[in-house]
Amino acid sequence: MNAPLPRAAADAPVSAGVDRPLPASPPAAVDAAARRQRQSEVVAALSKLLPRSALLWQDEDTTPYECDGLTAYRERPLVVALPETDEQVAAVLRACRRLAVPVVARGAGTGLSGGAMPHAMGVTLSLARFNRILAVDRRARIARVQCGVRNLAISEAASPHGLYYAPDPSSQIACTIGGNVAENSGGVHCLKYGLTLHNVLRVRGYTIDGDAVEFGSEALDAPGLDLLALVVGSEGMLAVVTEVTVKLVPKPQLARCIMASFASVQAAGEAVAQVIAEGIIPAGLEMMDRPMTAAVEDFVRAGYDLKAAAILLCESDGTPEEVDEEIRRMTEVLSGCGATRLEVSRDEAQRLRFWSGRKNAFPASGRISPDYMCMDSTIPRKRLADILTAIADMESRYELRCVNVFHAGDGNLHPLILFDANQPGELARAEAFGAEILETSVRLGGTVTGEHGVGIEKLASMCVQFSPEEREQMLALKQAFDPAGLLNPGKVIPTLHRCAEYGRMHVKKGLLPFAELPRF
Amino acid sequence: MSKALNSLVDRVRAAREAHTPLAIRGAGTKSFYGEAIRGATLDTRELSGISSYEPSELVLTARAGTPLADVEAALAERGQCLPFEPPRYPDPERPGQRGGTIGGVVAAGLAGPARAAVGNVRDFVLGATLLNGRAEVLSFGGQVMKNVAGYDVSRALAGSLGVLGLICEVSLKVLPVLPATATLRFDCGEAEAIERLQGWGGQPLPVHASAWWQGALVVRLSGAVAAVNSAASKMGGEVIDPYLAQRFWNGMRDQTDEFFAEARRSLADGAALWRIGLPAGAAPLPLSGEQLIEWGGAQRWWVTREPAERVRSLAARSGGHATLFRARDKAAVLGVGVSVFTPLAAPLARIHRELKQAFDPDGLFNPGRLYPEL
Numbered sequence: 001m002n003a004p005l006p007r008a009a010a011d012a013p014v015s016a017g018v019d020r021p022l023p024a025s026p027p028a029a030v031d032a033a034a035r036r037q038r039q040s041e042v043v044a045a046l047s048k049l050l051p052r053s054a055l056l057w058q059d060e061d062t063t064p065y066e067c068d069g070l071t072a073y074r075e076r077p078l079v080v081a082l083p084e085t086d087e088q089v090a091a092v093l094r095a096c097r098r099l100a101v102p103v104v105a106r107g108a109g110t111g112l113s114g115g116a117m118p119h120a121m122g123v124t125l126s127l128a129r130f131n132r133i134l135a136v137d138r139r140a141r142i143a144r145v146q147c148g149v150r151n152l153a154i155s156e157a158a159s160p161h162g163l164y165y166a167p168d169p170s171s172q173i174a175c176t177i178g179g180n181v182a183e184n185s186g187g188v189h190c191l192k193y194g195l196t197l198h199n200v201l202r203v204r205g206y207t208i209d210g211d212a213v214e215f216g217s218e219a220l221d222a223p224g225l226d227l228l229a230l231v232v233g234s235e236g237m238l239a240v241v242t243e244v245t246v247k248l249v250p251k252p253q254l255a256r257c258i259m260a261s262f263a264s265v266q267a268a269g270e271a272v273a274q275v276i277a278e279g280i281i282p283a284g285l286e287m288m289d290r291p292m293t294a295a296v297e298d299f300v301r302a303g304y305d306l307k308a309a310a311i312l313l314c315e316s317d318g319t320p321e322e323v324d325e326e327i328r329r330m331t332e333v334l335s336g337c338g339a340t341r342l343e344v345s346r347d348e349a350q351r352l353r354f355w356s357g358r359k360n361a362f363p364a365s366g367r368i369s370p371d372y373m374c375m376d377s378t379i380p381r382k383r384l385a386d387i388l389t390a391i392a393d394m395e396s397r398y399e400l401r402c403v404n405v406f407h408a409g410d411g412n413l414h415p416l417i418l419f420d421a422n423q424p425g426e427l428a429r430a431e432a433f434g435a436e437i438l439e440t441s442v443r444l445g446g447t448v449t450g451e452h453g454v455g456i457e458k459l460a461s462m463c464v465q466f467s468p469e470e471r472e473q474m475l476a477l478k479q480a481f482d483p484a485g486l487l488n489p490g491k492v493i494p495t496l497h498r499c500a501e502y503g504r505m506h507v508k509k510g511l512l513p514f515a516e517l518p519r520f
Numbered sequence: 521m522s523k524a525l526n527s528l529v530d531r532v533r534a535a536r537e538a539h540t541p542l543a544i545r546g547a548g549t550k551s552f553y554g555e556a557i558r559g560a561t562l563d564t565r566e567l568s569g570i571s572s573y574e575p576s577e578l579v580l581t582a583r584a585g586t587p588l589a590d591v592e593a594a595l596a597e598r599g600q601c602l603p604f605e606p607p608r609y610p611d612p613e614r615p616g617q618r619g620g621t622i623g624g625v626v627a628a629g630l631a632g633p634a635r636a637a638v639g640n641v642r643d644f645v646l647g648a649t650l651l652n653g654r655a656e657v658l659s660f661g662g663q664v665m666k667n668v669a670g671y672d673v674s675r676a677l678a679g680s681l682g683v684l685g686l687i688c689e690v691s692l693k694v695l696p697v698l699p700a701t702a703t704l705r706f707d708c709g710e711a712e713a714i715e716r717l718q719g720w721g722g723q724p725l726p727v728h729a730s731a732w733w734q735g736a737l738v739v740r741l742s743g744a745v746a747a748v749n750s751a752a753s754k755m756g757g758e759v760i761d762p763y764l765a766q767r768f769w770n771g772m773r774d775q776t777d778e779f780f781a782e783a784r785r786s787l788a789d790g791a792a793l794w795r796i797g798l799p800a801g802a803a804p805l806p807l808s809g810e811q812l813i814e815w816g817g818a819q820r821w822w823v824t825r826e827p828a829e830r831v832r833s834l835a836a837r838s839g840g841h842a843t844l845f846r847a848r849d850k851a852a853v854l855g856v857g858v859s860v861f862t863p864l865a866a867p868l869a870r871i872h873r874e875l876k877q878a879f880d881p882d883g884l885f886n887p888g889r890l891y892p893e894l
Contacts, residue, residue, distance in 0.1 A: 319750065
């Protein structure tokens, strides 16, 4: 089936706006008096379960919780609960289940897709106080931590044993492991070390009924269906996680990075494919296009090649022998693919300087534009040149600039669309631009979200990626865990009604198996 | 191709109307695994062939009935592999052939010697197409490395034993064959073997597989040439001839090694083969019989005559679980109403029942194969 052409900006979905936020649900304006009455009911019920200091409901107290890292979408929660113990979490969930109150679990609130955006008639369950590292077992190479522990804090605690926790989302200094589990977070090293799912052995938590559950095991597998694979990445829709057991890996003795310049993004994309075709799995493989390089160079002065159409960062880690061997092999491949400039980091300071631009891509974009929208999609690596060409075409059609950073090793794109929310129409154009990037990614055989999650931001795009039957199956799956639909309702899986409103046809993946079957 | 799928869809529709359960079957190499098979056979082998394979994308997509041997041959031609080394059991219909189908590999979720180092079948599943109990063909996941759109249904199909539906097609992440490998042998007892494995695991050494049986610990190193060489000299032990080592690891992977051959003889005699999953560092289990330890200590095979109850309780006490893998008469070993897989805690059992209902409301697919009540 042919995908419909994306609509022009004028009739693009106005699903959100800085000035006109649209809550996940209920979309209708909530009657203020009804809300107040509901609030006092819920406060009365939860006051019996939590100390006074663990319950917030006054506007000035709940306002800090009204959004996560996706600030365009805001909603004030009915109540914020800050439990400190497992018993309190279970009790709060039981009460919410009894009162049929939605529950939105929240870690550090760094998510980029609105997964932790509150529900106007719901409880935001902040797990910030679950911040203890319970055990670091050097022998078994595992750490058992509460869900509110920061990603980086795990590696810091493991460091004296020569170990670390591998997934490193760029927000790792602030984001919590519970949030990482909810989003199945990646990072720049996941081609070699995997995603959160690959590095978590077990999670413990509670169902909406307040029943204690354990998914996975400290053994390498657990009996029954692999529910851990469903819970990781489920964006708080299936259960509330309070404890996570992660794998730790030995810290590599050495890491070195190659910075390579290319005269075209096609040549750089070809080099990425060639590195992998040679049997090399680099620890990190990142690309920046020229506009991005210019923006970050202006910010960090790392000595990037401003003439290059694209820059690749290829990292190798391991023992000194392994790194030498891999750097030599990668250098050969990159030269063979026409790199116009090659530099290998001589020491740690230089390696960090190579990375400084990539790590500062977002703030650097903030310096060159009043607003930017960070997109997140994945495509098969071989379609890199296609998507970049398509994005360049969109730049002229939407009259907005877009700079590109790219986890080239695993095909994960982060185009940053630059706009000015104070200019009438720019936000709507930026959103339409973003939606078209996502739809193009699906058409090229990719997905609408590589690592930031669906949350509230990409509900409409889910209509494009999945058929009605697929979405219904996912809704049924949610119901198996959460029969009353109280955990983070209105996120991740759009209803049929919502997709009908969005009006986009379901674009099937580029290589559709069984394309001839009737799908509607 | 489309005809094959259409006819399967028709079969499921008809089964639904007639309320007839279906037993999904590829080559039937793993029919011994899990609970007893019930239902009319639904053969997946018409759904055959590699639909796409691009070595530079590290992704291979194949229809469920594609022989594992074909998949592995296509990968080997390009210097790549399925890193989780699924076991290859003999084909009951074709003497001398081994390995079953790729759909069966995913549905069974069994992995070989490299599992502790590289991950499980599930860790390499990127996407799948599923024929559910409403005769709908659904796709989840995709062909890319990073994908968090919706629930990760495709990964949960690994090890599901077909109870959620028929896997029509799977996309798997594949990896280059590692450039160098070496196998070392150490003489040591069980406790010392577990201790050594734990010690090596905490260091940046390319330990890729391990096996301990009857006082001999065998360790495979795989990785960059320099890394394997330096690790081999650091760790010591006796270097095993590469040809013999290859044969040994194939025997481990396919469960044809001497331990398993002897196990089969004992089974005829009423003993049982248990697969016990434990935290790798768990202390030796006080069971009687023969034991093979793999996965750095996390997988312990036991051939024993001890009662199922004792095997299960010892496994549970160490934080693990025990599966009755093979027995001449599983029911006789287990006793009435006891399942082949470790029973689930009540909330998990409820979620399992609800999930079954969500995917297969009429209970058509592989009834009872994973747990009697599913």
